[in-house]
Amino acid sequence: MAVDGAAAGVLRPHAEHAFARELGALRAADDRPRPPRWQLSPWGVATYLLGGTLPDGTVITPKYVGPRRIVEVAIATLATDRALLLLGVPGTAKTWVSEHLAAAVSGDSTLLVQGTAGTPEEAIRYGWNYARLLADGPSADALVASPVMRAMAEGRTARVEELTRIPADVQDSLITILSEKTLPIPELGQEVQAVRGFNLIATANDRDRGVNELSSALRRRFNTVVLPLPATPEDEIDIVSRRVDQLGRSLGLPTAPDGGDEIRRVVTVFRELRSGLTTDGRTKVKSPSGTLSTAEAISVVTGGLALAAHFGDGLLRPGDVAAGILGAVVRDPAADRIVWQEYLETVVRERDGWQDFYRACREVTR
Ligand SMILES: Nc1ncnc2c1ncn2[C@@H]1O[C@H](COP(=O)(O)OP(=O)(O)O)[C@@H](O)[C@H]1O
């Protein structure tokens, strides 16, 4: 697939630039009704996310691989007055889906607030340019709008990443915004009222639950959509192959003609360790402490491709992914190493066709 907007040497173009050609073709082909200020109809947004072929033959690549209904519910939510909360374990494409939804709905995925324990209220509401504030006092010119404020004023999609990491009192500044659709500016005696088309997508990790549990008042403003881990090995292999291909392209790595075997192997190892059971259902294995997410599988394979390209013969081989797998599996040097060694000796060693891989793993594990 050609990444349209890879021009200008930007390392990671925003979705609306990387897929500008697909979005343009969709806009031209999409004759269904669009909600106010949406760039596409809900059908067009779903096609952008899930992929398809347009009447003129343009191929829309799938961005998200997973249940269609989940994507439809997410998109339908954005067309209502409720905000969207994407929930799931790390690496289930919450950030990825949020970026692509914003790109498809508003043509702009950059109105983004990154949630951390240190996110201040100004990042969600507004701040001040202090030089101007001191010189002229509070004025519209001295005000620095947050991405959320801009999304409200322009009728676009705002994004809040890792909502549950934000301190509870700062989270609560979203309640008025989401329920009243207004953001008061008492210093100026004004308010910014959200224009039609405004909505907000937040992401949160399952594993963070309890860090700053969402207040029930805020939770009620959201429709929650849970993104699952890929259902089958084939789905996961498909996701990893696609993303590795795209990433390799943007990093200028030569494409490996035959990385398929190693991708299957990485995905198999990750899925078995994650689920605690071998694929054939016969052997129980212990799970390590890390998440072993699809995102990590993508990193392992991309790292392996760089090794193969720069230090090997360009073909992805077991030795190129072994160290990466070890790094992903062994997070806690003591407990995880035992889990890994046990898996290596009881499962990998005995498996047909896995001898090279076993040797490569032994070499890096010692
Ligand atoms: N179901 C999926 N479909 C497409 N890509 C996926 C899927 N699951 C994971 N990925 C890929 O994994 C990577 C990490 O996803 P990310 O959005 O950062 O995860 P999260 O925010 O849930 O921790 C992305 O590059 C994304 O393409």
Ligand SMILES: [Mg+2]
């Ligand atoms: Mg994320």
